[in-house]
Amino acid sequence: MAATPDVANSTYNAALSVLNNVKAAYDQANADYLDSLNDQADGAGLAIDESAHQLLAQYVAGKSPYTGSQYCVPNSGGYLISYGSGEDTVYQQMDSSMKYVSNMTIKSGGHGSSFGIDGSGNIWASVRHNGYQISKFAYQPGASIDASSLTALYNSPDLLRVNYDTSNNLVGYTTAESYCVCDPGNLSNPKKTVSLSAMGFSVGQQTWQSQSLSYPYIFWQSGAYNSKSDPATVGCFNADTNAQQFVHTYLTDSYGMKYAYNEPEGIYSNGNTIQVTFNNNDNGNNSINYLFSIPVVTADSTVKDRLSALNNLKKSVADATTAFNSAKSDFQKYQSTSKTIVKDTRLYKNATKDVKSQQKLVLSTKKKIAIVTKQYNKATGSKKVALKKQLDNLKKVYQEQKSALTKLKKKQATAKSKLSKAQSKSLSAQKATQRAILKKAIGAAVMAETGGKDVTWITPVNPGSKESYAILWPDSEDFSGSVNVNETAVIKHTPINTVTQAGTESISVGGALIGEDGSISTLIKKFERIRTWAENTIEISLIGQTSFPNAIISGIDKPHDTYLTNQIPLTVTLQKVDWADSNVKKKANSSKNKGKAKKTSGSGHKQSNSKGAVKTVTTKPGDTYYKFSQKYNVSVAQLRKWNKYSDRSIPVGVKIRIK
Numbered sequence: 144m145a146a147t148p149d150v151a152n153s154t155y156n157a158a159l160s161v162l163n164n165v166k167a168a169y170d171q172a173n174a175d176y177l178d179s180l181n182d183q184a185d186g187a188g189l190a191i192d193e194s195a196h197q198l199l200a201q202y203v204a205g206k207s208p209y210t211g212s213q214y215c216v217p218n219s220g221g222y223l224i225s226y227g228s229g230e231d232t233v234y235q236q237m238d239s240s241m242k243y244v245s246n247m248t249i250k251s252g253g254h255g256s257s258f259g260i261d262g263s264g265n266i267w268a269s270v271r272h273n274g275y276q277i278s279k280f281a282y283q284p285g286a287s288i289d290a291s292s293l294t295a296l297y298n299s300p301d302l303l304r305v306n307y308d309t310s311n312n313l314v315g316y317t318t319a320e321s322y323c324v325c326d327p328g329n330l331s332n333p334k335k336t337v338s339l340s341a342m343g344f345s346v347g348q349q350t351w352q353s354q355s356l357s358y359p360y361i362f363w364q365s366g367a368y369n370s371k372s373d374p375a376t377v378g379c380f381n382a383d384t385n386a387q388q389f390v391h392t393y394l395t396d397s398y399g400m401k402y403a404y405n406e407p408e409g410i411y412s413n414g415n416t417i418q419v420t421f422n423n424n425d426n427g428n429n430s431i432n433y434l435f436s437i438p439v440v441t442a443d444s445t446v447k448d449r450l451s452a453l454n455n456l457k458k459s460v461a462d463a464t465t466a467f468n469s470a471k472s473d474f475q476k477y478q479s480t481s482k483t484i485v486k487d488t489r490l491y492k493n494a495t496k497d498v499k500s501q502q503k504l505v506l507s508t509k510k511k512i513a514i515v516t517k518q519y520n521k522a523t524g525s526k527k528v529a530l531k532k533q534l535d536n537l538k539k540v541y542q543e544q545k546s547a548l549t550k551l552k553k554k555q556a557t558a559k560s561k562l563s564k565a566q567s568k569s570l571s572a573q574k575a576t577q578r579a580i581l582k583k584a585i586g587a588a589v590m591a592e593t594g595g596k597d598v599t600w601i602t603p604v605n606p607g608s609k610e611s612y613a614i615l616w617p618d619s620e621d622f623s624g625s626v627n628v629n630e631t632a633v634i635k636h637t638p639i640n641t642v643t644q645a646g647t648e649s650i651s652v653g654g655a656l657i658g659e660d661g662s663i664s665t666l667i668k669k670f671e672r673i674r675t676w677a678e679n680t681i682e683i684s685l686i687g688q689t690s691f692p693n694a695i696i697s698g699i700d701k702p703h704d705t706y707l708t709n710q711i712p713l714t715v716t717l718q719k720v721d722w723a724d725s726n727v728k729k730k731a732n733s734s735k736n737k738g739k740a741k742k743t744s745g746s747g748h749k750q751s752n753s754k755g756a757v758k759t760v761t762t763k764p765g766d767t768y769y770k771f772s773q774k775y776n777v778s779v780a781q782l783r784k785w786n787k788y789s790d791r792s793i794p795v796g797v798k799i800r801i802k
Contacts, residue, residue, distance in 0.1 A: 155471060162460075162467040169456040176449040177510050181517075189360060189379050189388040191417065192438045196398065199418065200241035200434045212432055214257045214353055214409035215420050218264075222434070223282065224409075225255035225268075234258075234266065234282060241434065245284035252290055257353045257409065259307025259314070261327070267314060269303035277305055277316060277330060297330035306356040310414065315356035320346055322354065322361055324382060335382045337361065342380040343390035349373055357412035359383035364407040364419065366393075369426040375407040377419070395421070400433055408432075415439060487562040494555040501548045508541045585612045599652050599687030601696075601715070603676060613669050615687075615715060617654035622689050624648040647765070648719040649697065650689050655710040666711045673715065674699060680764060683717060691719045695764065718765065758802035764795050775801045 200222075212224035212235075221238040232252025236244040251271045258268035265279045270290035278293035297303075299318050306315040307327075313334075314325045322342065323333035340346055344365060350373055354363040359382045366375035375395055379388035395405040398421075406422040416436045424430035440448075515537060519530040589600050589612060599620065602612040625647060656666045676683060677696035685691040698716035760771070768782040768790055783790070785800040793799070 159467060159471075162464060165456065165460050169453070169460050172449065172453045172456050173507070176453050177507070177514070179449050180511075180514050189381075190440050191377070191379075191389070191391065192440050193391070193394055194397075196435050196437045198399075198433065199436050200237075200239070202241045202432055203430075212408060212420055213255045214411075215418065215434060216258065216260055216409075216411055217413070217418070218260055218282075223260065223266075225258055227252075227254045230271070232268070232270070236282070236284065241432075247283050247285065248287045249280075249293075250287060250289045254302070257304040257306060257355075259305055259356075260309070261307050262309050262312070267305050267307045269305050269316070274298060274300040275303045277303060277314075304353060306354060308356040308358050311358045313356060313358050315354070315361065317351070317354060322363075324356065324358065324361075337380060337382055337385070339363075341385070341387070343378045343387050349376065352407050353409050355410045355412040355417070357414055360388065360412065362410050362412045362417055364410045366405070366407045368406045368422070369404045369424070375405050375421065377407070377410070377417070398433070398435065401431055402429065412439070483565045487558065487565045491555070491558040491562045494551065494558040498548065498551045498555050501544065501551050505541065505544045505548055508537060508544055512537045512541060585609055589614060599654070599685070601673070601676075601683050601685050601717070604682040604684055604693060611672075613656065613673050615652050615654045615713065616657045616710075617652050617687065619651075619653040620688055621651045621653075622648070623650070647767075648691075649716060650685065650691065650719075651698075651714060651716045652685075652687065653714040655712045657710045662709060663711070666709075670701065670711055670713065673713075682720065685717055691717060693720050694718060695720055697765075757800060759798040759800050762793055762795055762797055762799055766793060766795075766799070768793070771799065771801050777801060 213226045215222050215224045217223075218236070221236065221244065222241065224235050224237060226233055226235075228248070230251050230253070232249045232255035233246055234249070234255075235246040238244055249268075249270055253269065253271040253275070255268070258266055260266055261279070265281055267277065267279045269275050270278055270293060272290045272293070272295070275298070276290075276293075276295035277297040278290075278295060280288065280293055297316075301319045302317075304317045307313075308315065312327065314327050314330060316323055316325075316330075317339070320339050322337045322339065323330075324335040324337075325331075325333045339351065342361065342363060344351060344363065349365040350367045352364050352366060354361060356362075361380045361382055362377070363380075364375065364377045365373070367373035375393040376390065377393060378390040380386075381388055393405070393407070398405075400421065400423040402423050402425040404424050404426050406424065408420040408422050409418075410420075411418045416438050418434060418436050421433045421435070422430055423433055512534065515530060515534050519527060519534055522530050585602055585606060589598075598614050599617045600612055600614045606612070656669050658666050673696065675681075677699055680695055683691075683694045683696060685694050694717040696715060697718040698714075700714040700716075702712050768779045771777065771782055772779045782799070782801065786793075788794065788797075788799075
């Protein structure tokens, strides 16, 4: 069974929305895949999937017995955090929900910005004694230990930040502008020394916060407490290959933290994820500590996963295209007034689609050439020869695709010209059809918004958009109708039906514009839309228990209530208008009646049509012969005689003779 216009329109829009969403997802997946290939060509081995971050714990900083943590390391099923307290360092045991368990203090420990825990549970950290020294000590709940009593494993005049890689049994620490990787028993002779600048950190411009060793990878992060010019940043460096893996500014807006500023504090790598803490603050007295887990992925696995996602989306695009084409086939039956326009529209859309598809192919091939060129420039030997052959083939394909694109653009231009000519021949018919489709879209929107409930709604006879409607959830509908009967004497031999006619019909709908809680601003826009229709005397259709196909809004009453959050009380009064031709025939003027009129039996008053006695008025909306007859004491029959307009076709703004 053929689809009706409203069903076809609704199905078409739904299918189009799905298709556009799937295409957008495919385009993003393709861009992500190309980025992964590019990273792979650059030698990057690791990346983070920030979109998959997870909140592990949070707590309000500054409330006893703990403040904001400088560093955080998983320990004994919970966490061990550190923070500075004056000249001391506090180490604090927290459970898995970041609830306080116990703490210990290292007097003169210093900032406490990073530390590590070895396989035996010992803390490796920097303390202040004769400059700075690296020491190890056991966690002792409630203890207070003086830094001078700890054995120095390494001394430095510069601030030290310490890590411990338990998987590889290595110690890492920063000193001055370098990061050193050492065996635990030989901290003075690093196995590797890497400059912070080589790792991607801008010395003097960024604020170094902390780092974590998961050899060969060194993770680090930087960022200021309250500066947008030094944002929270995370980086990774491969100490074996001396290659920077990534340097990435955190997308902190997507993390759901409360305040505006996000100071990165601790970072800890366990191989599969990095755990990072932020001191989220308002640049004042308020702050919250957040602990997040972010997955770490390899470039190779990223390429594989993104290629798989891309292939899956290809099938989704194909399925969505099939569904869309089916819906489009039904909708096109009502979209145009002629088979020519339907055909030419389809040809032009297909030509445009072909051009866009070809443009994507050209762009994709161009990006692949750039990637392979980069790989070729780095390659040597047989690999370079193979890449040269691949590069030549890609360039050949690129030229063929560009040539095909040129032909498709010519075909598109021809189709566009043909469509334009066809549309110009039936523009008025198209507008009428588009208006009909728009009305059906409005009807569907009302059904969707109300769930098919019994409501009253209004819309312009000629709507401007699919939002051109207002739903009045009614409390009352008061209809008023009348018949105008002449109350003065009837001219002799004049039929009664010439002075008796249907009067004005009107309806007053009392109710409200209703939306979701807190949607008053949206409802005000709907009210203003109704107000505009009234002010501009826009012809309205009323649909409800009583319907007026053609009406004018003659009154609006909106009481003010500051306590309502989801509705606007409203009473709208509409007056029915009828543009049908009158069935009353106008009598022809007779030359025999020129001059002074004689008094006629039963007329009730004298009538004069002498030139000096003529008087006219300019008509306003709602004026009728009956109103004029009552106001100026002249019969309806005489008014018809003097004026050329039929009873129900009196225009607004014209002069009407009333004397």
